[in-house]
Amino acid sequence: MIAIIDYGVGNLFSLKSSFAAIGKEAVVTNDKSIIESASHIILPGVGAFSDAADKLRSTGMADLVKSEVGKGKPLMGICLGMQLLFDKSFEYGEYKGLDLIKGNIRPIAEVIPAGLKIPQIGWNALEFRNETPIFKYIKNGDYVYFVHSFYAADCDEAITAVTDYGAPLTASVQSGNVFGCQFHPEKSGDIGLNILRAFCETGGCL
Amino acid sequence: MITKRIIPCLDVKNGRVVKGINFENLGDVDSPVKLAEYYSKFGADELVFYDITASAEGRELFTDILCETARKVFIPLTVGGGINTVADFDRVLKCGADKVSVNSGAIRNPSLIGEAAKLYGDQCVVISADVKRVDGVFRVFAKGGRENTDLEAIEWIKRCVGNGAGEVVLNSIDTDGVKKGFDLEMLDAVCNAVSVPVIASGGAGCINDFITLFKTLPKVDAGLAASIFHFGEVKINDLKKKMAENGIPARITENNYAESR
Numbered sequence: 001m002i003a004i005i006d007y008g009v010g011n012l013f014s015l016k017s018s019f020a021a022i023g024k025e026a027v028v029t030n031d032k033s034i035i036e037s038a039s040h041i042i043l044p045g046v047g048a049f050s051d052a053a054d055k056l057r058s059t060g061m062a063d064l065v066k067s068e069v070g071k072g073k074p075l076m077g078i079c080l081g082m083q084l085l086f087d088k089s090f091e092y093g094e095y096k097g098l099d100l101i102k103g104n105i106r107p108i109a110e111v112i113p114a115g116l117k118i119p120q121i122g123w124n125a126l127e128f129r130n131e132t133p134i135f136k137y138i139k140n141g142d143y144v145y146f147v148h149s150f151y152a153a154d155c156d157e158a159i160t161a162v163t164d165y166g167a168p169l170t171a172s173v174q175s176g177n178v179f180g181c182q183f184h185p186e187k188s189g190d191i192g193l194n195i196l197r198a199f200c201e202t203g204g205c206l
Numbered sequence: 207m208i209t210k211r212i213i214p215c216l217d218v219k220n221g222r223v224v225k226g227i228n229f230e231n232l233g234d235v236d237s238p239v240k241l242a243e244y245y246s247k248f249g250a251d252e253l254v255f256y257d258i259t260a261s262a263e264g265r266e267l268f269t270d271i272l273c274e275t276a277r278k279v280f281i282p283l284t285v286g287g288g289i290n291t292v293a294d295f296d297r298v299l300k301c302g303a304d305k306v307s308v309n310s311g312a313i314r315n316p317s318l319i320g321e322a323a324k325l326y327g328d329q330c331v332v333i334s335a336d337v338k339r340v341d342g343v344f345r346v347f348a349k350g351g352r353e354n355t356d357l358e359a360i361e362w363i364k365r366c367v368g369n370g371a372g373e374v375v376l377n378s379i380d381t382d383g384v385k386k387g388f389d390l391e392m393l394d395a396v397c398n399a400v401s402v403p404v405i406a407s408g409g410a411g412c413i414n415d416f417i418t419l420f421k422t423l424p425k426v427d428a429g430l431a432a433s434i435f436h437f438g439e440v441k442i443n444d445l446k447k448k449m450a451e452n453g454i455p456a457r458i459t460e461n462n463y464a465e466s467r
Contacts, residue, residue: 011299011300011302011303011304013273013276013300013301013302014276014302014304017276017277017278017280017302018280020277021277021280046326046327046329047326047327048327117401117402117403118401119328119329120208121329121372121373121403122208122209122211122251122403122427122428123208123209123211123251123457124207124208124209125207143209143457143459145281146208147329164207165207165208186280187280187281187282187304188280188281189246189280189281189459190280190459192280
């Protein structure tokens with residue numbers, strides 16, 4: 001069973017539905033015992049980094065997720081959920097994340113050419129970098145759906161794919177059993193479903 | 207490179223998809239769920255569900271249809287029609303909508319966009335404007351294009367974006383249903399006024415109309431249409447191929463979840 005962490009951020013209907021579509025049971029929950037018994041954890045999130053980080057900590061989800069990851073359970077952060085995996089974000093200030101992957105969240109405005117719209121909204125291609133099991137069923141150049149104004153910087157070793165938005169922006173990361181997607185696999189059609197399916201096959205604890 | 211989006215729009219009334227020519231003479235097309243699945247499978251980049259039901263009963267039916275669609279379709283869904291309050295945002299977001307477009311609701315209640323953007327983020331709020339030339343001035347129309355609000359369109363759209371709308375759908379009433387191409391002049395004026403994505407709507411009659419749109423106005427992010435897709439006059443995959451041939455970035459899809467399964 002997949003636990004989708006519910007900490008009061010974002011719309012989890014599609015995420016839950018996408019696991020149903022690939023034949024996996026997923027539960028939207030903040031229940032400690034359910035999360036502990038899950039085979040995989042999804043950390044979703046949209047909105048502001050500082051609000052989400054506060055909510056993760058105040059609900060106890062931050063510590064719980066970290067301790068489950070410590071036991072070797074596969075975790076995937078999606079969109080803001082991915083950004084929360086890093087040490088620090090510079091989104092309107094400086095805020096601490098979960099510190100599961102080394103790197104910083106920075107505005108895309110710092111690296112993309114002037115004239116490109118912010119946020120990046122739409123379908124862009126993945127350019128594979130380091131190998132990762134979650135791309136088992138997709139290929140280099142496949143399109144996924146992005147909505148973001150910030151990106152993960154200073155994390156070259158963890159990058160598994162980038163996307164070209166006038167500059168290469170981090171699209172996905174992996175550090176051991178911790179995975180992150182800047183894009184929305186649950187909104188990326190068949191490609192996205194295939195990424196979720198491959199994630200469910202990681203860790204060998206189905 | 208980010209691709210130009212192609213977006214079929216499904217006008218839904220009492221649980222069925224309809225399409226009006228100049229907003230009148232509504233004709234029945236098909237089941238919204240079936241159409242959404244079909245489009246998702248054959249290359250649509252996003253779908254817009256527009257609720258044109260007036261009754262509470264119809265609204266409930268719409269919400270059911272939306273939930274059913276969101277369970278089966280995994281591309282972004284935008285919902286519009288009858289969005290007047292933050293509670294309306296909540297209602298459709300819970301059913302799986304990713305973005306909510308406001309039109310008359312924002313005209314009646316100018317603080318709606320700001321409140322919704324604060325709660326759900328700018329990326330969730332789309333301002334949809336029905337615009338028509340009146341004595342040479344772009345004017346915003348309300349109530350499905352029936353009522354002139356006297357608002358000057360470019361100023362209105364700028365104000366909405368300033369309040370937190372993260373995308374603009376510009377529907378030209380002058381070109382809607384005419385099938386002779388998008389309203390390039392009106393779109394150019396909007397693109398020069400805002401820095402958020404602009405979605406062109408109204409007037410597409412053939413593949414070339416989309417090519418002309420993206421070639422002439424590279425700042426336009428997406429093209430939206432209804433009947434030409436519903437009646438199969440334009441197949442989205444053909445359109446995407448033609449876009450790619452013309453050097454317009456397009457997402458070409460294969461149905462490869464089914465294949466790899």
